[in-house]
Amino acid sequence: MSKRSTFKPQTVMVIGAQWGDEGKGKIIDYLTSTVDYVVRFQGGNNAGHTVVVDGVVHKLHLIPSGVLYPKTRIVLGNGMVIDPEVLLSEMANFETKGFKLNLLISERAHVIFPFHIMMDGMIDEYKGTLGAGTTRRGIGPAYADKAERFGIRMIDLLDQRIFKEKFDQLFDLKKNTFRCLYGQRMNLNKNEIFRTYLNYGKKLRLYIGDVSLEVNRAIAAGKKILFEGAQGTMLDNDHGAYPHTTSSNTVAGAVCTGVGVGPNRIGDIIGVVKAYLSRVGAGPIPTEAKGQLGTYLRERGQEYGTTTGRPRRCGWVDLVQLRYACRINGLSSLAITKIDVLGGLKSIPVAVKYRYKTTTLTELPADLNVVRHCKPIYKTLPGWKNLTDSDFTNIIKKGYTALPPRMRDYMKFIADQTATPISLVSVGAERRATIRVQ
Numbered sequence: 001m002s003k004r005s006t007f008k009p010q011t012v013m014v015i016g017a018q019w020g021d022e023g024k025g026k027i028i029d030y031l032t033s034t035v036d037y038v039v040r041f042q043g044g045n046n047a048g049h050t051v052v053v054d055g056v057v058h059k060l061h062l063i064p065s066g067v068l069y070p071k072t073r074i075v076l077g078n079g080m081v082i083d084p085e086v087l088l089s090e091m092a093n094f095e096t097k098g099f100k101l102n103l104l105i106s107e108r109a110h111v112i113f114p115f116h117i118m119m120d121g122m123i124d125e126y127k128g129t130l131g132a133g134t135t136r137r138g139i140g141p142a143y144a145d146k147a148e149r150f151g152i153r154m155i156d157l158l159d160q161r162i163f164k165e166k167f168d169q170l171f172d173l174k175k176n177t178f179r180c181l182y183g184q185r186m187n188l189n190k191n192e193i194f195r196t197y198l199n200y201g202k203k204l205r206l207y208i209g210d211v212s213l214e215v216n217r218a219i220a221a222g223k224k225i226l227f228e229g230a231q232g233t234m235l236d237n238d239h240g241a242y243p244h245t246t247s248s249n250t251v252a253g254a255v256c257t258g259v260g261v262g263p264n265r266i267g268d269i270i271g272v273v274k275a276y277l278s279r280v281g282a283g284p285i286p287t288e289a290k291g292q293l294g295t296y297l298r299e300r301g302q303e304y305g306t307t308t309g310r311p312r313r314c315g316w317v318d319l320v321q322l323r324y325a326c327r328i329n330g331l332s333s334l335a336i337t338k339i340d341v342l343g344g345l346k347s348i349p350v351a352v353k354y355r356y357k358t359t360t361l362t363e364l365p366a367d368l369n370v371v372r373h374c375k376p377i378y379k380t381l382p383g384w385k386n387l388t389d390s391d392f393t394n395i396i397k398k399g400y401t402a403l404p405p406r407m408r409d410y411m412k413f414i415a416d417q418t419a420t421p422i423s424l425v426s427v428g429a430e431r432r433a434t435i436r437v438q
């Protein structure tokens with residue numbers, strides 16, 4: 001049977017169900033063998049997705065994680081914010097490695113400029129404890145300009161007259177904002193940036209087009225589409241841990257606005273769940289493991305940011321948060337990743353509820369002050385022995401039932417508590433270290 005026939009719905013979406021870095025890139029790469037298109041719909045180069053194939057590590061920030069399959073069309077949707085300098089260097093990097101880029105970039109996606117990057121850092125510092133600890137890639141300021149309707153879109157870079165008209169206005173506005181609001185000089189050369197970005201437009205012209213039109217036509221023609229989420233549910237600007245969020249909608253519903261497809265075009269929605277939890281950036285995390293256990297998870301799981309290299313804060317699976325992610329995204333199934341990292345622990349705590357003062361909470365509170373004071377109520381599950389690479393190689397050949405019973409019990413507990421089945425289990429960073437659950 002061909003691999004393509006194992007993937008039933010015509011469109012599938014892969015979403016981060018926690019705080020980002022769940023292993024979306026790995027799962028997307030694994031599923032790409034079954035699809036014709038991989039389409040990103042939000043975020044920018046704040047994302048860092050890692051794909052490992054035969055020992056070669058590929059790090060992706062803007063280019064979709066389907067890039068390793070030359071026949072797959074990879075698409076950047078209108079809901080994204082794009083730093084053309086980063087995109088061009090990522091494209092060059094993959095071309096140097098010998099990959100052919102079958103890339104389409106939405107003409108409606110917004111452009112990140114150097115002043116967005118400068119502002120990102122200044123604003124986050126100004127916010128102090130209310131800041132998210134951004135990746136400083138200019139994401140928030142670029143989305144803010146989009147919402148204020150000052151934004152410059154990819155298509156504008158292709159028309160010198162329009163670009164100049166918009167850029168002059170935006171640049172002068174930023175210069176004044178820097179001076180009046182932040183008391184700082186914006187030491188950037190207007191003409192140089194204008195010329196540089198015009199040149200980026202020339203280099204990217206061939207790839208820029210109408211994403212909604214092409215993706216809808218592809219769906220009508222029976223092609224298979226994978227929508228690639230970036231960040232995670234708790235970083236969603238509406239449904240996440242606001243204000244410690246990113247500036248886009250990261251949840252499943254965002255695919256409709258971020259690509260231009262109707263809700264009736266959405267098939268399966270897979271939520272990627274790390275077998276524990278990590279978060280890079282600021283804000284309260286009820287199940288954060290501080291001290292030795294936190295350090296153990298970070299070192300064992302190599303939890304360092306793909307984009308910024310920052311150490312990730314680690315902790316335990318939070319079912320209050322996961323049930324919320326299932327509801328907000330309408331998850332059809334879960335892909336559990338990094339379960340190998342937990343091997344060798346005597347027991348593993350999983351948060352089932354929160355204690356807030358004298359009350360017990362089963363739903364995620366919106367009030368930041370409540371979240372800050374929530375204490376998780378844990379159920380402790382028995383651990384399993386540490387497995388070697390060769391143990392896993394044998395298990396992968398045999399399939400899901402060959403996994404240690406306690407490991408399966410741990411995953412079953414998560415599936416039962418979230419009322420969501422598990423479709424995939426990842427037991428290593430390599431593409432081949434993946435097990436389908438029937």
Ligand code: GDP
Pocket residue numbers: 016020021022023024025026047048049050051052301306337338339340341426427428429430
């Ligand atoms: P993403 O942003 O969701 O794509 O995740 P990242 O790539 O930022 O972080 C996930 C990290 O875990 C990467 O270094 C992956 O190579 C690695 N990884 C993914 N799945 C597994 C797994 O099952 N086991 C182990 N040990 N590492 C994994």
Ligand code: IMO
Pocket residue numbers: 016019020021022046047048049132133134135136137138139140229230231232235244245246247279280281282306
């Ligand atoms: P992937 O796709 C983890 C976090 C930042 C910060 C907050 C806002 O690899 O899962 P931003 O630069 O977006 O304004 O930062 O969001 N953040 C991520 N954390 N993984 C990511 O992407 C992230 N993208 C943004 O650390 O707390």
Ligand code: MG
Pocket residue numbers: 020021022047048049050306
């Ligand atoms: Mg990442």
